[in-house]
Amino acid sequence: xxxxxxxxxxKPTGDVHLGNYLGMFAPALRLAERRRTLCFVADLHALIxxxxxxxVRRRTREVAAAWLALGLDPATTAxxxxxDVPELSELTWILSCFTAKGLLNRAHAYKAAVxxxxxxxxxxxxxxxxxxYGYPVLMAADILGVDAAEVPVGGDxxxxxxxxxxxxxxxxxxHGPVLRLPAAVVDEGVPTVPGTDGAxxxxxxxxxxxxxxxxxxxxAAVMRIVTDSRPPSEPRxxxxxxxxxxxxxxxxxxxxxxxxxxxxxxGLGFGDAKRELADLLAARxxxxxxxxxxxxxxxxxxxxxxxxxxxxxxxxxAAVMARVRAAVGLPGQPSAAPATLASSERVFDMx
Numbered sequence: 109x110x111x112x113x114x115x116x117x118x119k120p121t122g123d124v125h126l127g128n129y130l131g132m133f134a135p136a137l138r139l140a141e142r143r144r145t146l147c148f149v150a151d152l153h154a155l156i157x158x159x160x161x162x163x164v165r166r167r168t169r170e171v172a173a174a175w176l177a178l179g180l181d182p183a184t185t186a187x188x189x190x191x192d193v194p195e196l197s198e199l200t201w202i203l204s205c206f207t208a209k210g211l212l213n214r215a216h217a218y219k220a221a222v223x224x225x226x227x228x229x230x231x232x233x234x235x236x237x238x239x240x241y242g243y244p245v246l247m248a249a250d251i252l253g254v255d256a257a258e259v260p261v262g263g264d265x266x267x268x269x270x271x272x273x274x275x276x277x278x279x280x281x282x283h284g285p286v287l288r289l290p291a292a293v294v295d296e297g298v299p300t301v302p303g304t305d306g307a308x309x310x311x312x313x314x315x316x317x318x319x320x321x322x323x324x325x326x327x328a329a330v331m332r333i334v335t336d337s338r339p340p341s342e343p344r345x346x347x348x349x350x351x352x353x354x355x356x357x358x359x360x361x362x363x364x365x366x367x368x369x370x371x372x373x374x375g376l377g378f379g380d381a382k383r384e385l386a387d388l389l390a391a392r393x394x395x396x397x398x399x400x401x402x403x404x405x406x407x408x409x410x411x412x413x414x415x416x417x418x419x420x421x422x423x424x425x426a427a428v429m430a431r432v433r434a435a436v437g438l439p440g441q442p443s444a445a446p447a448t449l450a451s452s453e454r455v456f457d458m459x
Contacts, residue, residue: 113145113254114139115146123318126357148188149414169404192414197249247268248272255427303316344376
């Protein structure tokens, strides 16, 4: 087996928001400080729900720019576009031949789609595409195809790694120890980030606080946090206060305790608390916002980083696919595989 790496990715389906940062970007960047890591933009996954090709291209570059703006070092961590590693698509088909239908029936996204249809009085599979149904297999290929040893996930994403392990186990049961069984890495310190409506922050709920789209949009989102009409003089419980629920996740110890004290004593209105949260976020992410704007204005730099990252990812994927093809009886690697990766090896040492 090749040297161990971790892998993580994000779909390019909307603005990078505070929940993305605290739940995925920050833990992945911490992980990259202690072990070799592959980070990818899941543009193939985005095709399940996005039909605008310009939006796919734009959002993909923006997510890549976000990785770089938030601190990813392309000299030590490979950043690539999922679709630039065609071995993953080939592996998806092969893995699908070893994936039990019942496993896909239990996938969270599919079950949620079926439940929404039933709640609306529609046929259970109305609007469900093969892509939505089979996306866990592509996700398994994302992990298994680069021989990942670890996958950082939140507690609600453990199923993705469990499916990858199940599929790899089924393949290995038929053909021997060809695929590495990955381990989920759950950072217990990763919080569930409430959105502006109090529910979990997420793009589909349209309750996000965008971090890199500019200070004005960030502030406008913070001011939309749903609160009640209690007067500023009334004491509030920090444990249930909707603004403090977000503030405490990004503030330092002294700032957090100061707001907690003022909430409990009374005198801090919701409007002032929101402005303090907006000021804190604007100050903390001013640098990344500026860097993000530079990268979006110069897509050439982003594309160069993605190309180098794809070369490193393909180096690992080619080795995996050589084992897989031999195991199932297919001919050797097709000629489209990278013939030499000497230039990328000077940037990445992922083997």
